[in-house]
Amino acid sequence: MYIKDIVKIFENKYPKSLAYNWDNVGLIIGNEMDSVSKIMLTLEATQAVIDEAVENKVDLIITHHPFIFKGLKKINTSTTKGTDIYKLIRNKISVYSAHTNFDIAYDGLNDEIAKRLDLKDVLVLDTTYDQKLYKIAVYVPVSHQECIRKTMADMGCGNIGNYSDCSFTFEGVGRFKPLNESNPYIGIKNEIETVEEVKIESICEESKLSEAINNIIKAHPYEEVAYDIYELKNKGKKYGLGRIGQLKNSMKFKELSEIVKKSLNINEIRVTGNLEDDVNKIAIVSGSGSEFINNAYNMGADVLITGDVKYHDAQNALELGIKVIDAGHFGSENIFSDIVEEYLQNKFENIEVLKSKSNINPFVTI
Ligand SMILES: [Zn+2]
Structure with a gap:
């Protein structure tokens, strides 16, 4: 499992596009192609949390508060933030933050x-804002319809109220002629080909649209994928x-x-x-x-x-x-780890998810 796989599933639920413009969310430290087997969750990546992550051989820390928020001019051990970043990178620990997108998301x-x-x-x-809604229509050979429907649903297309995986499928015949430079999955160059295809339509929120299209293209067998996107007048979620x-x-x-x-x-x-x-x-x-x-x-x-x-x-x-x-700020947000733990454990069976045990509340009442 790579960081990019965790990020994809996480952002399907908590899209970065929901964050305020002033915020700093997403993969703050690390490489999305690094592999992950252990994740630590915390409201804040303090020095104590980072030490705990090093000790536990954690690959990825997920925080609510952005690990880096203001601009940095130097990353060295003369500052606490520089020391933290230096230690994280030396120990191959990545940091991902989900802040106002996590407050706003359902x-x-x-x-x-x-x-x-x-x-x-x-x-x-x-x-x-009210989320804009789009309809995606994609033309697929009959053999690949299940795979494309699943890809669309996995990307969050077809969510209507309390229903998921909503789509509509039409049967028809696709017709095309592969040109000289083509590398067709079906058909012969310069000959008209007809294929039994289906047209699958599903609704998609604006924040998920471009990633949904990218994934449909990846999952589709054709060299050139035929698809349409329509903007809808239907009211999206607030x-x-x-x-x-x-x-x-x-x-x-x-x-x-x-x-x-x-x-x-x-x-x-x-x-x-x-x-x-x-x-x-x-x-x-x-x-x-x-x-x-x-x-x-x-x-x-x-x-x-x-x-x-x-x-x-x-x-x-x-x-x-x-x-x-x-x-309290800490008191009202420390449940962040509980929410993410439940979500990730349901999605990834082979990933160990730990909640940090470090005390990160800076206040003590006496
Ligand atoms: Zn906060």
Whole structure:
């Protein structure tokens, strides 16, 4: 298994194109043709995590926070970042980061918190954009139709609501004449050939389109693949940061606060608002989301669960009448490793996936 195989499957679920422009995501250190048998997951690749990865002979570290975020002018051991990079490369350890794309994507951090709180009717809190939809139609000899349908489905084509692998197949006859310079899979040069073919149509999101086409061409037996791409007027999924949803049953704010601690496996949280009030509609922005207090309030949330809330943001929330749970930046995002572990273990049986045991929370409460 190569890094590129892991990246392909990972980005099928968490496309890089969802990340904000200012972000730095993807393969940060390494070569996509390096082989991988052991992966370590962590919110952050600190020095302790890197030492742990070296000790465990890890090939790839997957982080949530971008391992390199700002520009670097030198990579040497006079700085902590330079030392980290030097150590990683000397030990043939690659680093891949999935940041805002992981916050925004479905089944990413915010959806996982919503799932752990058992929220229903979950919507995007702050829509970044509506995904454009395309229809891909590809002409395939009958013998290769299953292979092409599988390739399209593996690339995420044909997802409609709660259904996957959706496609439509027409039967017909393909007709072509291989020219002098051709190297035809079927047919003879300069003679018209007719082949029983099928036309397979499937829907595809814009973020997956170019990779889907590349893979269809690779899987197709013909030298020249005939395919069409149509832009659709159908509305695609909304993508954006944060989620908002309803609790199955209203509860006291105090009870919700305890559930948040338990479901995120954290010992302490800070809250604003009356603990005895009933709450029902919950907004979530993992990491650092106090800038979404007004947004959450405008969408009718009773509570915003986030981290990194400053004093004046908390005052603003109290004035507005929306409650805030500050679960901490670390506290609201450390479940990153749980989510990726589950996803990768279901996809790759022969890869060992470890969650880092290093303590990366810089804060200690005394
Ligand atoms: Zn973060």
